[in-house]
Structure formats: C-alpha cells, structure tokens
Amino acid sequence: MTHTLRKIVFPAAGLGTRFLPATKATPKEMMPIVDKPLIQYGVEEALAAGMDEVIMVTGRGKRAIEDHFDISAELEANLHEAGKDALHEKVSTVARMVDMSYIRQKHAMGLGHAVLCAAPWVGDECFGVSLADELVVSDVPAMKQLRQVHEKTGASVIGLARVPAEEVNRYGMVKAEDENGLLRLSEMVEKPPVGEAPSDMAMIGRYIFTPRLFELLKNTEKGAGGEIQLTDAIARLAKEEPVYGVLIEGERFDAGNPLGFLIANTILGLRHPEFGDSLRAVIKNNL
Numbered sequence: 001m002t003h004t005l006r007k008i009v010f011p012a013a014g015l016g017t018r019f020l021p022a023t024k025a026t027p028k029e030m031m032p033i034v035d036k037p038l039i040q041y042g043v044e045e046a047l048a049a050g051m052d053e054v055i056m057v058t059g060r061g062k063r064a065i066e067d068h069f070d071i072s073a074e075l076e077a078n079l080h081e082a083g084k085d086a087l088h089e090k091v092s093t094v095a096r097m098v099d100m101s102y103i104r105q106k107h108a109m110g111l112g113h114a115v116l117c118a119a120p121w122v123g124d125e126c127f128g129v130s131l132a133d134e135l136v137v138s139d140v141p142a143m144k145q146l147r148q149v150h151e152k153t154g155a156s157v158i159g160l161a162r163v164p165a166e167e168v169n170r171y172g173m174v175k176a177e178d179e180n181g182l183l184r185l186s187e188m189v190e191k192p193p194v195g196e197a198p199s200d201m202a203m204i205g206r207y208i209f210t211p212r213l214f215e216l217l218k219n220t221e222k223g224a225g226g227e228i229q230l231t232d233a234i235a236r237l238a239k240e241e242p243v244y245g246v247l248i249e250g251e252r253f254d255a256g257n258p259l260g261f262l263i264a265n266t267i268l269g270l271r272h273p274e275f276g277d278s279l280r281a282v283i284k285n286n287l
C-alpha cells in the first residue's frame, strides 16, 4: 500500500431532493456560488492539497459536469475573437485544470454506495473523498488540513466542525478522544435525534481513507434512510484501525439546500471584488 495521496473521489450522484426543482435535471454540485459551480470550488481545493487524480461519481446531469471541465473550442474561439480575454482565461483554465474520470452510480443507493463505486479506480491506495455541496473557505485548503494529519499517521482522517445542539440530526456525529494531541474517533452515528449525539462534532464532507474502507463498504447493510451509509462503514473502520478527526479551520457553507446556498452566495457575493459594493447597496435598499 502506498501513502502517496493523489486520488480523490467526488460523489455527485445524489438526488438533491432538498433543492428540487432546481436539481431535477442538474446535479446540485453544478449550482453556482457567485460565478463558479460548487464542484469547481471542490476541485480547486483538492488540487491545492496535491490531489490531482479526480474521479466523479455521477448520476443524472453527468453531461453538465463533464462539459464544465471539458474544452469548449467553440466558446473559447468566440470569447477570443470578441476580445473577452478575462472570460477566455477563466473558461480555458477550468477546462485544463485536471484530467477527470467519471463513473456512473446507476441508482442513488447512498453516499457509502457512491464511494464504493469508485473502488476499481482507486485500487489499493489511500484516497480522498469530498462532498462539493459543503463549501469550505479557508486559508489552508480543507483537504490539505486533513492531508497534514494523514501524512503524520498514515491513517484515515475525517474533517469535522462543531455544530449547534439542535442541528445534530442533520449530520454524521462523532465521538473523539485525545491521543497525543490528535482527535482519535471512536464512534460515529448518522443523523442522531437531538439530544442523543455523542458530541457536538459533525462530519462535514471531507475525508481521507485507507483502502480498507472499501472492504467494509462491500458488506455494509442499508442504514438510516434505507441508504448504504458511509458513516456506518467509518464506524466499523474505527473499530479496526485508527481514524482521526480534524476540526477544520475555516468557514463552512452547507450549500446543498436553498437557504445555505443563498447564504453562501450572499456572503461570497458581498466579498467579491467586482460585485460586492453593488450587492451591498441593493441589499441595504431592500431591508
């Protein structure tokens, strides 16, 4: 087994029911925050963490993701001829950013199943998993924060954030103990009822796993919501080998639902060098 971590899986085959009808024909990962789709933020973060072998697990709307990261010769030529150099640069950069592979998850059987679909491509290596609808804005890219602990330990590492007590039923919640300054995880529960979470620390869609996870996913039964839950396989992994948690330093936006998406767009819009001042003026006038 090698610890050279370059592979990263982006599960993007969920049904996005919280965001219907917007997600009827478009994966939620293609929803834009200001001027870039969520998935592009995720891929940029992965690249900044040195993870440049990217696989998308897609369902409906696969074409939109593929086209986004593909070269569009006609669009590039049009922008070039029209002298729109800045836009040309943006469009050509995203097309040449990274080589991507795509795997189809034919039925949305859960996040655990989506990750398992990537097993043949990953092979016997450690790998990252990133959920692009969880947008993290941070000085040190979130995946890099995980990578630093992985490089010290060679173990699986999970990105965490503290969440309010009334929100624990929206997340996979963990229990952690201090182990020489690292958070060693001992328990994981998917979406526990309020008042029953093992701590206030939630998994927020950034993971590094040893390939052992795949073996466990293969015989993980359907769990909460009738889906094959990644959380259940992680809980079993943590019983066999060390799994560490990292409280991610940065701002987190749960952009996979309409309110979180609006908040992300508003905050990043207000900070945007080109649109920020105009947006602030419009919001003030409408308060």
Ligand code: UTP
Pocket (backbone or CB within 6 Å): 011, 012, 013, 014, 015, 016, 017, 018, 019, 057, 105, 107, 108, 109, 110, 111, 113, 114, 131, 132, 133, 256
């Ligand atoms: P979510 O539960 O946030 O996504 O899954 P969802 O199921 O699309 O959304 P709702 O709950 O219906 O609104 C977390 C991540 O796992 C992926 C999603 O695309 C998202 O990135 N996923 C989930 C899959 O790829 N396949 C699945 O079967 C389920």
